[in-house]
Amino acid sequence: MSGSWADVFPYFAGALKLIVLGIGGYLAIKWHFDEEARVREEQGVVFDRSSYMKKMAMILVFLVTLVILVIYATNWLLY
Template sequence: MSGSWGNFFPYFAGAFKLIVLGIGGYFAIKWHFDEEARVREEEGVVFDRSSYMKKMAMILVFLVALVILVVYATNWFLY
């Protein structure tokens, strides 16, 4: 079974799954931050956009690192 698609399918399926879940998680977190900003703006509280962008960047970096870690850990466990 050397070189067949069956050897590589778990990598692609796992990476695809993590990417889709990561994108979904990103949009869920973004929606909650946007709702918080909307509510604060209605109350008259100033919403700090730079802090918001830093949080979103940290979440994105964490998700990318998690995907890379899972791909390499899967390779290490299987071989």
């Protein structure tokens, strides 16, 4: 390989795509949890914030693990 930008671009574009989709997915999930909390508080139900934070942490760990697996799988398949 000659080391041109065409050799690096797919990795850069793929990483950028995963980062943008990961952030978008995180914000979408967070919005749904926040909306559920707002509705429950209006109904008078107590919303457990510690449980909420545990769920968000699990989702974040899952997304980071997924990104790492995709990067290693891509590298393994290409080389």
